[in-house]
Amino acid sequence: MASPAQNDGHRERLRQKLTLAGGDALHDYELLELYLFRSIPRRDVKPIAKALIARFGDLGGVAAAPVEQLVTIDGISERCAAELKLIQALSARLAREQVIGRPVIASWAALVAYCRTAMQHATTEQFRVLFLDRKNKVIGDEVLGTGTIDHAPVYPREVVKRALANEASAIILVHNHPSGDATPSQADIEMTRTLIEVCKPFEIVVHDHLVIGRENTASFKTLGLM
Structure with a gap:
């Protein structure tokens, strides 16, 4: 000693x-x-x-x-x-301060870093929504679902309700996989497609859906899933 x-x-x-x-x-x-x-x-x-x-x-x-x-x-x-x-x-x-109020195109790396900081080590699944204005600036984010190690409840009406309350023109969906593997599941794909359709009548664009794993992040847009 x-x-x-x-x-x-x-x-x-x-x-x-x-x-x-x-x-x-x-x-x-x-x-x-x-x-x-x-x-x-x-x-x-x-x-x-x-x-x-x-x-x-x-x-x-x-x-x-x-x-x-x-x-x-x-x-x-x-x-x-x-x-x-x-x-x-x-x-x-600190990571959030690099994202809020900034266009996602100019701060995409910072946005992903923020989501990873907030979610990559979570032991239960979280569903988060980032809200964007007409200039694609991030104006807010909220966790709209928390659940078990492999499931977080997502209610499309609540997503739309919060987007309208934030006066958002677009949203980015984010959830984590506590298992560590960021590969989107079939349930993830179907849920994303449902949300896109639900948002359309309100002219709310779903820009992307990020899946946060322990070591990497999957983007639905990059993977051609939306």
């Missing part, structure tokens, strides 16, 4: 490394160590950070993990777990 002096020296070296070389120079577990310093002030947090990465895969997995799973890691209290959830909240908020 490291002494307090050794812990202090290690922490200072990590801070200097971050300041001088930036975050890209640090491993995931080292970035996590820096974050844990404030929650666990008098303990060697390197083993805790490494255990978190080993259990949840990467920083995104750690941030998205439920509190009840985080506290199973030795050294992580409920308070510390709650603070770890702040990573996900901040990441999603």
Whole structure:
């Protein structure tokens, strides 16, 4: 076990490394160590950070993990777990700021990045709708369905209702596959076609449907499915 002096020296070296070389120079577990310093002030947090990465895969997995799973890691209290959830909240908020109010053509990569940040590590399926104005600027987004590991209920009338309430001229559909495979299912394809038809009388265009997997993202438009 490291002494307090050794812990202090290690922490200072990590801070200097971050300041001088930036975050890209640090491993995931080292970035996590820096974050844990404030929650666990008098303990060697390197083993805790490494255990978190080993259990949840990467920083995104750690941030998205439920509190009840985080506290199973030795050294992580409920308070510390709650603070770890702040990573996900901040990441999603920062990514969202790069999307809202911007044309989707100019910010498509940022839009996909935002959806991935918000959804790729979710353990249950979510159905999200991005609302666009006549200039194809993103004016809002809402989660309109949450469900099980392989299904989220989608109600076409609710999608249209929210699009009209947001005065949207177009929408982008997004949902995640907690299984990790972004390949659209037949149910996904049929649901998308239904939504396109339901939106037509209201002159609401469905621009795309994105499926968020752990490692990649599938676009219905790119795949020729719409």
